[in-house]
Amino acid sequence: MGATAEHDVEQLRARLNEYMSKHGLRSTEQRRLVTEMFFSSSDHLSIEDLLERVRLEEPRIGYATVYRTLKLLKDCGLAFERHFGDGVSRYEVAWADEHHDHLICLECEKIVEFEDEAIEDLxxxxxxxxGFKLVRHKLELYGVCGDCQAKS
Ligand SMILES: [Zn+2]
Ligand SMILES: [Zn+2]
Known part of the structure; x- marks a missing residue:
């Protein structure tokens, strides 16, 4: 799940450009690099995770640039900010055509994505x-993954 090849990165870029011109924001080379690195990721990244990756290409990029870029992406609906109970904000690409929920291992913090039609319907x-018309939801299930069960 989350394999970038199946997704339309071009559409994300178009939505970002539209948002930025509407709000009079200008793109910088560093911001572009952070954005592209994020769009090409398929996991749940903390700011530090993403910083580590962009620094492999551009060592001068600072924490604040990554932080501000992720905030911008979140504001324009292209990134989801997730909190899985360990106090760390994690970000993942908000693909327009995809929804999934999360299973989180309390031992190793592994995050597994799933979608279950019966749960969605329910x-x-x-x-x-x-009396509600559902607009969105998030579902997080916490437990111990198979690997960690095998270890103990
Ligand atoms: Zn585990
Ligand atoms: Zn996810």
């Missing part, structure tokens, strides 16, 4: 039973 049913 959430809509619960919401409408209570």
């Amino acid at each position: 959430q809509h049913k619960v919401a409408s039973r209570l």
Whole structure:
């Protein structure tokens, strides 16, 4: 899941450009690099994770640039900020055509993505039973992964 090849990065760039021109923001070389590195990722990255990757190409990039770029991407709906209970903000690309939920291992902090149609349906049913039209949701399941169970 999350394999970049199946997704339309061009569409993300177009949405970002539109947002930036609408808000009078100008792109910089560093911001472009951070953005492209993020769009090519398929996992859940902390600011430090992404900083480490962009520094392999451009060692002069600082934490603040990565932080501000991720905030911009979040503001224009191209990144999801996730909190999985360890106090670290993680970011993943918000592909327009994809939704998934998360299973998080409490031992090794591994994050597994899943989507289950029955659960999705059920959430809509619960919401409408209570008079809501569902707009979005996030579902996080916490447990111990198979590898960690095998270790103990
Ligand atoms: Zn684990
Ligand atoms: Zn995810």
